[in-house]
Amino acid sequence: MEELEEDRLSSLPKIILHDILSRLPKEDAARTSVLCKAWLDIWYTFPILSFCASEIIGLVRPKAVKMRNILGFCDFVKRRMLRFHDQSLAIKEFKLKVIEYSQYVSAGQDQYHVLPMCVIEAKSLTKLVLEG
Numbered sequence: 001m002e003e004l005e006e007d008r009l010s011s012l013p014k015i016i017l018h019d020i021l022s023r024l025p026k027e028d029a030a031r032t033s034v035l036c037k038a039w040l041d042i043w044y045t046f047p048i049l050s051f052c053a054s055e056i057i058g059l060v061r062p063k064a065v066k067m068r069n070i071l072g073f074c075d076f077v078k079r080r081m082l083r084f085h086d087q088s089l090a091i092k093e094f095k096l097k098v099i100e101y102s103q104y105v106s107a108g109q110d111q112y113h114v115l116p117m118c119v120i121e122a123k124s125l126t127k128l129v130l131e132g
Helices: 014-022 026-034 037-044 053-057 063-086
Strands: 048-052 093-097
Touching: 014 026, 014 037, 014 048, 026 037, 048 053, 048 063
Parallel strands: 048 093
Antiparallel strands: none
């Protein structure tokens, strides 16, 4: 019976593995999370967070379905941010792009979004640009 080869790549320090992920296209970097539990942990602690609603939600047409997907997307982003906050992890880069959100907010609702405290209290935050 053959011995399993040692996985030397997974034994590298997280900072090096994060650097490797940062050089991959987003889709390939995300695919590494299914390799094993160790790589899933690397993906969860990857300090470059980039969220684009249109990429995740896609081109769903019905308004009710799209709004549910947008709210799910916002919840997903919030959970990722809270994971970093709860584990006291630094975020090197954060990008959030949600263009269509205001199209689906009812006229009677407040048209603002409260940023989670983990964003506002981020000690490593050096620049915050809000548009819209």
